[in-house]
Amino acid sequence: MTGLKAATLSDAEVIAMSNDACQEMDARAEIAPSNSEYTRRLNSIASSLGNEIAGTPVNYKVYMADDVNAWAMANGCIRVYSGLMDLMDNEEVTGVLGHEMGHVALGHTKRAMQVAAATSVGRNAAALSSNAAVSAAAQSKLGAMTEALIGAQFSQSQESAADEFSLNLLVDRGLDTDGLVSAFDKLAAMNSGSSSMFDSHPASEDRAAHLRAMIAEKKK
Numbered sequence: 001m002t003g004l005k006a007a008t009l010s011d012a013e014v015i016a017m018s019n020d021a022c023q024e025m026d027a028r029a030e031i032a033p034s035n036s037e038y039t040r041r042l043n044s045i046a047s048s049l050g051n052e053i054a055g056t057p058v059n060y061k062v063y064m065a066d067d068v069n070a071w072a073m074a075n076g077c078i079r080v081y082s083g084l085m086d087l088m089d090n091e092e093v094t095g096v097l098g099h100e101m102g103h104v105a106l107g108h109t110k111r112a113m114q115v116a117a118a119t120s121v122g123r124n125a126a127a128l129s130s131n132a133a134v135s136a137a138a139q140s141k142l143g144a145m146t147e148a149l150i151g152a153q154f155s156q157s158q159e160s161a162a163d164e165f166s167l168n169l170l171v172d173r174g175l176d177t178d179g180l181v182s183a184f185d186k187l188a189a190m191n192s193g194s195s196s197m198f199d200s201h202p203a204s205e206d207r208a209a210h211l212r213a214m215i216a217e218k219k220k
Helices: 003-007 011-028 037-047 082-087 090-105 108-123 136-150 156-172 178-189 196-200 204-218
Strands: 059-063 070-072 077-081
Touching: 011 077, 011 108, 011 136, 037 059, 037 082, 037 090, 059 082, 070 090, 077 082, 077 090, 082 090, 090 108, 090 156, 090 178, 108 136, 108 156, 156 178, 156 204, 178 204
Parallel strands: 059 077
Antiparallel strands: 070 077
8 A cells, every 4th residue: 555545535535544453452451341331331321323324333332441542433433431431521521522523524534544544654554555454563553553543633624613513413403412522621620641531632621612612602
């Protein structure tokens, strides 16, 4: 796979590679069982948001880890960490999920996959095809690309766009919007060293203020 090829991955290729990356992450994680309070709570929250993003089916899981984090991939794979659910109430988690759905709907996660694949070119990422034979080398390359993908940081404009997507989604579905703001208030109050989500989502105070202004405008 060349750098140019990585930058022009088709939607089908992005989905296939996202499937591989999500499976890789799931294999490493401790996933909350279906009968756990975390999973029941997440399923209840997710049901209010719908089961697809711009036609892409969504699947949710909770990772049992203390990280205050959540992420999504272009294939509709959304993962929430138990640390975030411990910190936030249902309305705040709903706002965060809407934000992650925004990254998918707006094409940000597709672009992140393209960048992650391009970054992996130097590691002979040709082995990352979903049709490749499973081997230790292929798994190592897949792991490297997956780490790059999960660790990718979105631009400030992308983050703002995902915030606005979440707010509009909440309004359209008649859901509480204050939780989206207070979620960022909580992230802003945290030590950046203790939160993966804080590290990849800069300027939480400014974003909370921007969202408050948008909510006030919508209430006029």
